Each structure stands twice: as structure tokens, then as C-alpha cells.
Amino acid sequence: MANQQINSGNPRVDIEYRRRKSAEEMRYQMVSFAIMIFLTLIAFATVAIKGFTAWFTAPFIILLAVVQVIFQLYYFMHMSHKGHEAPSLFLYSGLLVGIITILTFSTIIWW
Known part of the structure; x- marks a missing residue:
């Protein structure tokens, strides 16, 4: 009886539920941040390597920027939430x- 958890059934009141959701959200944000840093490093490497032409480099960097905007909207600006x-x-x-x-x-x- 001592291990019985009080669960109100209401997510706004249930503190443990909010802690789990906050931890999960923070994990998503950290993974997204790491991916965005990695994409930025790829963009810098693409410019630094002299083997790529400008016809490849410019559209590739724009593509990486679009992917980063999507990450920004959905994870940092919480557009994926209800x-x-x-x-x-x-x-x-x-x-x-x-x-x-x-x-x-x-x-x-x-x-």
C-alpha cells in the first residue's frame, strides 16, 4: 500500500506525467539541436572543400537551410503540438x- 501512486487521471494535475513529457520534449530538442549543428558543419564543409562546384554548393546549402527551418518550426517553436x-x-x-x-x-x- 505504501507504493501506491496517486494518479488523478488529469494530465494537467498529474505531476509525474508532466515531468515525463517535459523530459521527452527536452530530449527531442537536444537531438534536434545536435542534428542542426551537424547540418551546419556539413554546410561549412561543403564550402570549404574545393572539389564541389557552385552549381552543387548553393542548392545543397539551401536544402540544408530548409531542413533546419523545419526542425526549428517543429521542435523549437513547438508546431508539432496540439x-x-x-x-x-x-x-x-x-x-x-x-x-x-x-x-x-x-x-x-x-x-
């Missing part, structure tokens, strides 16, 4: 408008 649907809608709408604008101006300049 209740962030409206900010997600606005971010993705802005992204869509930005991509369409870039494509529009690129086609105007190239043709």
Missing part, C-alpha cells in the same frame, strides 16, 4: 505565397 493549427495555417499560407512569388519572378526574368 493547438497550433492556426499559426501553422498562416505559416504554410505565407510559404505558399512566397514560393509562388519566387517562381513568378524567376519565370519573368528567365523568359
